[in-house]
Amino acid sequence: MKIAFTTEDQIHINSHFGWAKKIDVYDVSTEGYKLLKTFTFDGDLKEDGNEDKLTPKLEAIKDCTIVYVSAIGGSAAARLINHKITPIKARSEEEEITEVLTKLVETLKGNPPPWLRKALQQKSLAFEELATEEVMI
Numbered sequence: 001m002k003i004a005f006t007t008e009d010q011i012h013i014n015s016h017f018g019w020a021k022k023i024d025v026y027d028v029s030t031e032g033y034k035l036l037k038t039f040t041f042d043g044d045l046k047e048d049g050n051e052d053k054l055t056p057k058l059e060a061i062k063d064c065t066i067v068y069v070s071a072i073g074g075s076a077a078a079r080l081i082n083h084k085i086t087p088i089k090a091r092s093e094e095e096e097i098t099e100v101l102t103k104l105v106e107t108l109k110g111n112p113p114p115w116l117r118k119a120l121q122q123k124s125l126a127f128e129e130l131a132t133e134e135v136m137i
Contacts, residue, residue, distance in 0.1 A: 001120060002036065003028050003104065004067040004085075005097050010038065013090035013097060017072040017080075018053060023060060026101060030109045033101040058083060065119050068100060086119040 005013050006020035015022070023039045039060040041053075054076055061067055066086045070093050080087045090100075107116065 001028055002026065002064040003101070004061040004064045006067070006069045007097065011096055012093060013068045013095050013100065014070050014093035017057070017067070017069040017076050017087070020057070023057065024097065025061060025064060028101060028104050028108070030105065032105055054079060061085060086115070
């Protein structure tokens, strides 16, 4: 599964979703994790009420299951959920990306909690629907 992190330094989960200049995307499995891509965003990202700034971010992480953020606005969270992406707020801006990734790998090896199973199932169903639509076209 793909997991995204809003980050200023590519070490910590320390950026607000709407204001994030960088989003790192990792592939996570029971085998481990690896960085797939860093998306960079420019412009006036701190302007509140500017919903247009969210569109490129949603497009960039559309195939992610989860996005970890330091903070997120209500409309951005709703848009993520509508795209079957689960937003999760970091415990603090000091929480490290690798710490979360390591815990996720261990969780996937064992018995994932209900919220993670649900997020994985929703993403899987969304991809099955997309594949079915592509075949029908």
